[in-house]
Amino acid sequence: MAVYTDVTDEALYAFLTTYDLGRARSFKGIAEGVENTNYLLHCESGYFILTLYEKRVNPTELPFFIGLMEHLAAQGLSCPLPVKRRDGGALGELAGRPAALVTFLDGVSARKPEVHHCLETGRALARLHLAGQGFGLRRENALAQPHWRPLFETSRAGADTVTPGLAGEIARELDTLEKSWPKNLPRGIIHADLFPDNVFFIGKTLSGLIDFYFACEDFFAYDLAICLNAWCFEPDGAFNATKGRAMLQGYESLRPLEAEERAALPILSRGAAMRFLLTRLYDWLNVPPGALVKPKNPLDYLARLRFHQAISAPSEYVWRP
Numbered sequence: 001m002a003v004y005t006d007v008t009d010e011a012l013y014a015f016l017t018t019y020d021l022g023r024a025r026s027f028k029g030i031a032e033g034v035e036n037t038n039y040l041l042h043c044e045s046g047y048f049i050l051t052l053y054e055k056r057v058n059p060t061e062l063p064f065f066i067g068l069m070e071h072l073a074a075q076g077l078s079c080p081l082p083v084k085r086r087d088g089g090a091l092g093e094l095a096g097r098p099a100a101l102v103t104f105l106d107g108v109s110a111r112k113p114e115v116h117h118c119l120e121t122g123r124a125l126a127r128l129h130l131a132g133q134g135f136g137l138r139r140e141n142a143l144a145q146p147h148w149r150p151l152f153e154t155s156r157a158g159a160d161t162v163t164p165g166l167a168g169e170i171a172r173e174l175d176t177l178e179k180s181w182p183k184n185l186p187r188g189i190i191h192a193d194l195f196p197d198n199v200f201f202i203g204k205t206l207s208g209l210i211d212f213y214f215a216c217e218d219f220f221a222y223d224l225a226i227c228l229n230a231w232c233f234e235p236d237g238a239f240n241a242t243k244g245r246a247m248l249q250g251y252e253s254l255r256p257l258e259a260e261e262r263a264a265l266p267i268l269s270r271g272a273a274m275r276f277l278l279t280r281l282y283d284w285l286n287v288p289p290g291a292l293v294k295p296k297n298p299l300d301y302l303a304r305l306r307f308h309q310a311i312s313a314p315s316e317y318v319w320r321p
């Protein structure tokens with residue numbers, strides 16, 4: 001459960017006096033997520049999500065995230081909409097953290113993603129990439145390839161306590177990624193964390209996307225590689241090419257990949273696995289005292305990384321013997 005910051009009733013009531021949402025009826029910490037503190041707030045006017053931004057969110061970048069959700073919603077993409085205070089602002093402070101309220105999105109995430117979820121998610125990812133094109137603000141990817149080695153250095157000393165040899169294996173892979181990372185692929189606004197918990201469905205219909213707090217500018221195909229990692233592996237670690245095919249089909253139904261993007265999928269997928277291996281490793285080794293959070297297992301992403309290392313052709317993501 002990700003509740004790093006407690007909010008007292010008094011602090012909440014004071015915060016809510018600046019909005020026109022009516023009286024609070026209930027307020028409770030949300031059991032999912034690892035990055036930010038989230039509460040479900042039920043007010044007289046409806047349900048809202050209150051987010052207190054934690055360590056990986058730079059407060060100066062919050063206008064980008066808020067503006068992006070507003071832009072995407074205006075383009076017809078279903079995502080949370082920041083709620084404005086009476087003074088017109090959407091960003092505030094609560095319990096010493098930057099905080100904002102967003103609208104509650106109906107739907108549930110797929111606990112066990114199936115092929116049709118992958119198809120719909122691929123389509124939604126392409127829709128997001130296309131819808132982001134007119135957005136005026138920019139944000140560099142703070143977790144892009146050049147940042148992986150410094151991030152690794154913060155965990156290097158503890159890495160082998162997670163599994164023997166991990167530090168050496170990561171260091172060698174970082175060498176390869178530094179040499180082989182693509183320099184010039186189509187780029188724009190990407191979600192950068194479109195995991196199953198950030199995609200909602202009502203029945204088989206995708207009802208919306210949440211959690212834009214890693215969104216940034218980077219290669220579109222890297223975002224797709226993040227999704228291949230997050231959606232197309234089975235709990236036992238096996239890659240499911242049927243899901244990979246559905247993910248790519250969904251994506252390409254709206255935004256066909258260029259030949260260079262397709263060719264880069266194996267290295268982008270290795271990079272995506274490395275990014276989540278590194279953040280998970282850091283979080284595994286640095287659980288804040290008293291935080292209600294269950295860190296995610298870094299080794300799931302070591303297994304994915306090894307899978308991508310063995311890929312000899314991008315076609316293996318859509319067809320495997």
Ligand SMILES: Nc1ncnc2c1ncn2[C@@H]1O[C@H](COP(=O)(O)OP(=O)(O)OP(=O)(O)O)[C@@H](O)[C@H]1O
Binds near residue numbers: 104195
């Ligand atoms: N707008 C929303 N509407 C409905 N539920 C939401 C909304 N935003 C967040 N949630 C709920 O809160 C949970 C955590 O939110 P979110 O994924 O943004 O947190 P996080 O800590 O950034 O998580 P992650 O580990 O995915 O980065 C979601 O899984 C979902 O259950």
Ligand SMILES: N[C@@H](CCO)C(=O)O
Binds near residue numbers: 193296
């Ligand atoms: N989606 C991430 C957590 C948020 O960065 C993970 O599963 O590691």
